[in-house]
Amino acid sequence: MSGCKKKEKFPVAKDVVLLHQLDRGIFTPSISPFPLKLETYMRMAGISYENDFKNPMGPKGKTPWMTFNGKDYCDSELCLELLASKFQKDFSSHLTAEERAIARSFQIMTEEHLDCSLAMGLHQRENLVGRSDEFADGIAFGDAAGGASAQGMGRHNKDDVIEMGRKDLRAISDYLGTKPYFTGEKPTEMDCAMFGCLAQLVWSMQGSPYEEQMKG
Known part of the structure; x- marks a missing residue:
């Protein structure tokens, strides 16, 4: 899913995810479950990413969203599925x-x-x-x-x-x-x-x- 609009541009290298999310919390890395889900997945998969805390909310008023190789994507689950396909990191492949x-x-x-x-x-x-x-x-x-x-x-x-x-x-x-x-x-x-x-x-x-x- 694409079409998100960034308020500012943050140049990143090819195949590096720019993760737009809320500021860090006091006791958890994010106060929202969904940025934390996506960031945890990228750490587990060894996917390079950078954080953008200035533009946390996508056009639908939700967080997180991401920029990847010049395109913007919304919804943590759709972002995760795209990255799993791109980097061939499906950790559920062994499940029935x-x-x-x-x-x-x-x-x-x-x-x-x-x-x-x-x-x-x-x-x-x-x-x-x-x-x-x-x-x-x-x-x-x-x-x-x-x-x-x-x-x-x-x-x-x-x-x-x-x-x-x-x-x-x-x-x-x-x-x-x-x-x-x-x-x-x-x-x-x-x-x-x-x-x-x-x-x-x-x-x-x-x-x-x-x-x-x-x-x-």
């Missing part, structure tokens, strides 16, 4: 069709359902970005609330949302079990996505309703 289906289902549940419930629970922006300003408010709270309402999660009361999140976490925990990675002995793209979301919960949401469950 059934294992791929299960991994995709858990990833979608985490990114589309659990993340929404977590975003509604963000309550200490200083924990996320180390500052209190209009930009941080808009990214971490205003946009999250609007997105949650459109998705449907934001129309429920707080207790129901928390319980939904807890059910997702129990399912994730049951699926992971004692495995070193979600699909077995080797990390896959799914692990990058799960890390992006769960890192926010573990390190950036102190005092959240999920803290006791995560430590249990």
Whole structure:
């Protein structure tokens, strides 16, 4: 997917990704799961990249997006798939069709359902970005609330949302079990996505309703 517009130009070498994302957080490299997913994948795949923190939001109001060999691409999952094809770095190639289906289902549940419930629970922006300003408010709270309402999660009361999140976490925990990675002995793209979301919960949401469950 292309057509993103950069506010500034950042020249990079051929086959080097320019990753447009939010400023670094205090406790996690990104306060959004999706830049963290994509950056984790590129580190795992050994793909050279540079960060642009000045233009984090794409034309659809989402982060991250990337510039690669003169073209702009949006959506972390589409960016990941493009890079996997370009650099032949498919870490899920050893999985069976059934294992791929299960991994995709858990990833979608985490990114589309659990993340929404977590975003509604963000309550200490200083924990996320180390500052209190209009930009941080808009990214971490205003946009999250609007997105949650459109998705449907934001129309429920707080207790129901928390319980939904807890059910997702129990399912994730049951699926992971004692495995070193979600699909077995080797990390896959799914692990990058799960890390992006769960890192926010573990390190950036102190005092959240999920803290006791995560430590249990």
